[in-house]
Amino acid sequence: MPSPPTPRERAEAKRRDRAAKEEVLREAAKAAEARRWGGRLPDDRVRRINGALELARLDRELVDGITDLDPATQRAVAVWAARRACAAAGLTDLDWVKPALAALERGESLPFADLGEAFRLLDADPHVRRTTVASYDGRHEHISQQHMAVPALWSAAADDPLRAGLESLFHAMVTFGIDYRRLMSEVREAFPELAERDPGGG
Numbered sequence: 001m002p003s004p005p006t007p008r009e010r011a012e013a014k015r016r017d018r019a020a021k022e023e024v025l026r027e028a029a030k031a032a033e034a035r036r037w038g039g040r041l042p043d044d045r046v047r048r049i050n051g052a053l054e055l056a057r058l059d060r061e062l063v064d065g066i067t068d069l070d071p072a073t074q075r076a077v078a079v080w081a082a083r084r085a086c087a088a089a090g091l092t093d094l095d096w097v098k099p100a101l102a103a104l105e106r107g108e109s110l111p112f113a114d115l116g117e118a119f120r121l122l123d124a125d126p127h128v129r130r131t132t133v134a135s136y137d138g139r140h141e142h143i144s145q146q147h148m149a150v151p152a153l154w155s156a157a158a159d160d161p162l163r164a165g166l167e168s169l170f171h172a173m174v175t176f177g178i179d180y181r182r183l184m185s186e187v188r189e190a191f192p193e194l195a196e197r198d199p200g201g202g
Helices: 007-036 052-068 071-088 098-106 115-124 145-156 161-190
Strands: none
Touching (some): 052 161, 071 161, 145 161
């Protein structure tokens, strides 16, 4: 008869069993997160970007396409998205938005100190035409386009071009609301590199 396991062997067997169970849980959590991101995990930079997960749920190929762009083109996507958000919300020609868009085009700092100041300018401006849309996910009927567009300006000025591109596009998507698919088509038309990542084959 084999001799019974020693206390050390029993402890080692318990440790291996615990490690195996923890590995199963880690893999299950990783698989669940991958499903949330459209089937595969992005890199850590993308995972930390505000709005990237929502974009990936709706159009994972577009997120990957922007991630693969060079920094200058990522920045161009950001500026484009900010401009489209402002146009959709009717803000483009306002006295405080026009210089902000021009600063983004030149790669300069925005003419307001923070996002709070931008919202104060928005709320105080009597020339703002107030419009609402249904949210992109259909959960809300009346979302202020103007309040959704302003963060796109701020995000487009982020130091990291990838963050600027994805985050400002997310805010533009929220500004478009239920009509967000039109924005996704427009960004692919504006940046042909992204059209190659069109899941619809366009």
